[in-house]
Amino acid sequence: MTSSLDQAWNLITKTPSWFGQADFNKKEVDEAIRIISINGLLQISQEWYLSSFRDHILTNICPSFWAHFKKASEDETEPCSLFQVFDAFKYLHTSCGLWLDNQLIRGLFVNQCDTLDDFRKKMKYLIKSLLFFKIEQIFNAYILTVYTYGFKVSKSLNPFSLDENSDKDESQEMDSSGNLEGECMICKEILSSVDSSSYKDMILSTDENRMDDGDDDRTCHCQFIMKLFIEMNDALRDLDLLDEISGDAVASVIHNHIEAYVIEKCKKSFEESFLKKLEVWIRNVIFKWRRLVFGDNQALITKASDERLMHFMHETYAQMRTSQMFDIIIEYPDSEPALEDLKECLGKCHGTRTKVINSIKDSFEARLLHPGVTTNDILTAYIQTIKALKVLDPSGVILEIVCDPIKKYLKSREDTVRCIITALTDESSELVPELAKDVSQTIDDVATMTDDELIGKNWKSWKPDPVDAGSLGRSKSVRQFDIVSILVNVYESKDLFVEEYQRLLAQRFLHNFECNVDHERRNLELLTLRFGESDLHSCEVMLQDISSSKRIDNRINAGEIEAHHWTHFPIKCLILSAQFWPDKLGLNPNEEANKLKLPPPVQESIKTYTQAFETIKGSRTLNWLPPLGSVDLELDFGSPDKKQSFTVSPIHAAIIWQFQEKESWNLSELSQSLSVSTALLRRKISFWQNKGIIRELSGDRFVLIDNQTQSCIAQSEFLLSESDDDEDYEDESLQESNNAGSASGQDVGENKHKVYWQFIENMLTNLNSLSLERIRSMFNMFACPNGSSEQPLTIQQLRNFLETKVKEHKLVFSNGQYRLA
Structure with missing residues (x-):
């Protein structure tokens, strides 16, 4: 045994x-x-x-x-x-x-x-x-390479049958084998490293068998490579090594391909929703390739599970859109599908909301909140942000956080209030529909309402704030996404806006007697709903003044009043109740400009008009304000082809009138004749200098230029004269005419002008439109830096230069902005 x-x-x-x-x-x-x-x-x-x-x-x-x-x-x-x-x-x-x-x-x-x-x-x-x-690092690199090529070969062979709901794009992508002129580039890349004679023999044997079967495409060995790839996965699966050896590599390959596909398909388009299509693509392509590797045993799939891959896709999409938030906001509403997709990702990906907030704030800091952007452009971006973030985050949390820097920056701009009021009342503005929206409460009423009252009829759709809202203490206007209220609350006070609207309304009427009163009355009614009737009472009186003025002016100019007979100058008069019109508009009779002495024929017409008014109103009379208003005049230089028409202020008309009496005036003599100071006169006469009508000689003497060829020369010479920021000319800068004969000096000036124009043209090409002050600051910063031999341009010099380009039809000046024609 x-x-x-x-x-x-x-x-x-x-x-x-x-x-x-x-x-x-x-x-x-x-x-x-x-x-x-x-x-x-x-x-x-x-x-x-x-x-x-x-x-x-x-x-x-x-x-x-x-x-x-x-x-x-x-x-x-x-x-x-x-x-x-x-x-x-x-x-x-x-x-x-x-x-x-x-x-x-x-x-x-x-x-x-x-x-x-x-x-x-x-x-x-x-x-x-x-x-x-x-395991050595080189081994992990080998495994990653194998599965990278395994995915490429799988795409080349298209072993997956996409269901009928998948897009044609995905089918086309899976059919793409990378063939170029009959040669499979994937095979070429893989086989370049083959050093095993046995495999080469097997490949040649496979080619011979395929040729015997009538298949002439012997340059692609993807079928053979895929067979070996599947056998390797079966072997690892049989040894229970598949997840440990290949799990990280498979997940990495899938993640890389998802990331590349999302960026390739979605990055350049905001006008289409992609999430549903991406989910279908992952099911039809990624999941099926993963099944090819792991088989049907779901226990092996840990690092590339369905939930993880879908979550990674949402994270990738959200990360890509987060980096594009500024462009998405600016392109709203065309970008609304992208916002809806990102909104879905916010609910599925923790921490994405914070990344979106930081991205928007960084983009605003870099691309919006700096001196190179006009206030109107900042306001436009602000309005776009409000609209876009209403779609992305109805709770208003993101809007409150990202817009706080914009509000603070707008406060530092002097023209913010005026730009907002102009946008609210301009017929072509996109804010007009917002102002016309039905509102049941004024801004003051909203400020005193409780949260429950704000929810109102929408209580059934109410949702709590996100957990990351914290204690923001968000404003009620933000919760309602009322754009007008949000803009007004930039200064946290409506008084500034009421005062600015009053000034803007006054300037519109004073500069344009034919202003559309009905349109302004409608704007006033809409603003009254927002601000309350008491605050806008003065504006109502101003509109009544305009309507009353038109009625009286029509009666006088129609010849109904016997005391009114025209002599030389027909007059249209705007009769104001001065105590209801804003200050600093020249309405104070004690201001220096109001002492302007108008030409005798004009004074005679004013006297006649006053008599007619007194006939209508009895004991009431008119106190005229000479600086205000406009004059339509025509300058005749002796022949029909040399006539020029202008619409100017009364003081400009009075200046050129004096040159009708004699062609040469000393500054002090002209000042006494018009009863204005020499400083004011010098500023005003520059208008005619810019037009090439008047030219200054040495010794503060100005002469009329009646030859238009000489006028053009005078305009060119005047561009080289110097002035300070207050537009006050210095005596020594006006000696240009004595030195104009130097040919070399003219060449230097022309060269400088070419350099100036090239710089300004490039600046406007990149930034579209700029104000005069912005062009000057950027020009002096880059073209004439500190330490440079070039002298910085003054406001007046730059204005003259730009006006010349406007006349040459190279620039267009509109709404205070210069842009390329």
């Missing part, structure tokens, strides 16, 4: 060396197992088998497996060959497979299926722990 047991044991211990050999005696092995089982040594035999497998891994499998990567590990410049990896895992699967499933191990666990499965799990754990207890 002892002899039989020894023989049985010896036979069993020698059996592993016979695995896979043809002379393996199955009957002798079965008999030896029976003897060992009878003697109660079956468990010991099982422990011996596991120990022997462990020794075999360390002694044989490990060195042979890692030998496949030894060459590339020594030379990191060697390109990775997929076939090295295929060889390595094929050897591993074959070597371990002989131990995992053979007659000996089945005999040791006869009638113990569950125990055998557990034992095999222990063996696979040994493979995992002994073979891969330390």
